Amino acid sequence: QVQLTESGGRLVQPGESLSLSCAASGISLSSFPMGWFRQGPGREREFVAAISWTGGSTYYTGSVQGRFTISRDNAKNAVFLQMNGLKPEDSAVYYCAALRGYDDSKVEYWGQGTQVTVSS
Numbered sequence: 501q502v503q504l505t506e507s508g509g510r511l512v513q514p515g516e517s518l519s520l521s522c523a524a525s526g527i528s529l530s531s532f533p534m535g536w537f538r539q540g541p542g543r544e545r546e547f548v549a550a551i552s553w554t555g556g557s558t559y560y561t562g563s564v565q566g567r568f569t570i571s572r573d574n575a576k577n578a579v580f581l582q583m584n585g586l587k588p589e590d591s592a593v594y595y596c597a598a599l600r601g602y603d604d605s606k607v608e609y610w611g612q613g614t615q616v617t618v619s620s
């Protein structure tokens with residue numbers, strides 16, 4: 501059984517930081533480029549960040565560039581998203597994903613999502 505389980509989402513105030521984690525079971529994450537996506541109320545699910553197999557390359561959507569950092573620890577079979585300087589528009593359900601390939605946002609496996617709410 502393949503599972504990607506996100507954790508860490510919560511209510512925070514604008515300007516605060518938050519770390520999200522994604523733990524995998526049933527697969528070895530070292531076999532996949534990994535990504536984070538998000539979907540806010542009334543919005544389409546959008547790409548946020550991606551990281552290559554061993555973490556040597558990363559890519560971010562422009563709205564989070566310089567504020568978010570994706571990382572991975574293949575020994576722990578996990579991927580992380582550090583979010584700094586959070587804004588209300590960052591509010592969304594954040595999904596961890598195992599990608600079909602780097603530079604390809606098509607998803608092989610999805611996590612269940614974790615809610616991040618940024619509000620004063």
